[in-house]
Amino acid sequence: GAVVSQHPSRVICKSGTSVKIECRSLDFQATTMFWYRQFPKQSLMLMATSNEGSKATYEQGVEKDKFLINHASLTLSTLTVTSAHPEDSSFYICSARDRVGGTYNEQFFGPGTRLTVL
């Protein structure tokens, strides 16, 4: 159980285009999903916290107009990188918390999306 999927796993796009990344909780409902960015050989940097049915909470320094987050249902959150530029190239990972909570409040991570902007 507690599987999170991400799509696509890898995307290459031209500078100026927009890219949408989907994050789905497959076997549980996730009230809260998180979007992280991970640079090579570095830690995970939280970009935003996404709550179902409400606006995302962005971390300081993250442009909300550039990284659009939509959490339309308890199993799906999307991250759209608008007008992507080469500096947006990175590994984007989502995670989700089980709505029920369970014993722990751990986050279940998706497999990540490797974005390359040419």
Added chain:
Amino acid sequence: GQQVMQIPQYQHVQEGEDFTTYCNSSTTLSNIQWYKQRPGGHPVFLIQLVKSGEVKKQKRLTFQFGEAKKNSSLHITATQTTDVGTYFCAGQKGGSEKLVFGKGTKLTVNP
């Protein structure tokens, strides 16, 4: 803001040797979590520590949470090649859903 420091950044060991990674938070935590990320993979939850001074074991892995709930450690006894990967600690403050990750310790094990 809250910071979580983790050392060492890299650790190379011979198979069979022990390994320890340390985590220190600038603020008191409600809990600390540990994740493992294999090369090319995504972080996978290992354990959560909640109580002051808590010690938990998972086979060859021993996790500790400091008395002040600001530091933690992960110790692996007799490493195996399957232990390779990056180990992250992640701290959570009371009242917040956010996890603040340490920079991770990348472990390589020479057979």
